[in-house]
Ligand code: SF4
C-alpha cells in the first residue's frame with residue numbers, strides 16, 4: 585500500500601500515482617496489448633514483457649465499512665494491496681502472476697462477491713443516490729438495482745451479450761447516476777398518500793411543499809395538527 589502520503593490540498597482529486605500498482609506505474613503508456621482470458625479477468629501485457637492480471641468483482645456500490653475492510657483484506661492477502669474502483673462500482677485487484685488469479689477469485693467468491701462484468705457482459709448497473717443523499721426521490725433506485733441484478737447475475741458472470749451492455753437506474757428524470765444503453769426510471773405512478781400522524785413530527789413541510797413542480801402539495805391543518813395535503817388533480821404522476 586502507498587506509504588508516503590502527500591499533504592492534503594483543499595481542492596482537486598488525489599494524486600492517483602501513489603495508489604497505482606508498481607508494475608502499472610513502471611509500464612505506464614507502454615501497453616502492447618490486452619486480452620480477456622475468462623469472464624471477470626483481464627490481462628495487460630507491456631512491451632517490457634511485464635504482465636498485469638486484473639480480477640473484477642461487483643459490489644453494491646453503497647458500501648459499508650465492514651464490507652470495505654473485507655474487500656481490502658482480500659486485496660492484502662491474495663493480491664498486492666492495490667485496488668481500483670471502476671465507474672460502475674466494481675472493484676478490481678491487480679496481480680502480476682497468472683498463478684495468483686484462481687486463489688484470488690476463490691477468496692472473493694467465498695466471501696460472497698461475484699466475479700465478472702468484463703467484455704460482453706451485462707456490466708454492473710449504475711444507479712443514482714436515492715434516499716441516501718438526495719432529497720427528492722420518490723423511490724430508491726439502488727433497491728431496484730439489487731432485485732434486477734439478482735435476475736441478471738449470470739449475465740454479469742458471463743460474457744454472452746452481442747456487445748457490452750450498460751444499464752442505469754434513476755429515481756427522477758435528472759438521472760444523476762450516469763448514462764447507459766438502457767435507462768430505467770423508477771417513479772411512483774400514483775399521487776402520494778400522507779400519514780398525517782407522522783408529518784408534524786418528522787417532515788420539513790416547507791421543503792416538501794417547495795419540491796413539487798406543479799404546486800400540488802400544500803400546507804394544511806388536519807385534526808388540529810399541522811400537516812400537508814395533495815391536490816390530486818394537479819399531481820402529474
Ligand atoms: S435521479 Fe433524481 S431523485 Fe434520484 S438521486 Fe438523482 S437527482 Fe435525486
Ligand code: SF4
Nearest residue numbers: 796797800819820821
Ligand atoms: S406532482 Fe407533486 S404531488 Fe405529484 S408526485 Fe410529483 S411532487 Fe408529488
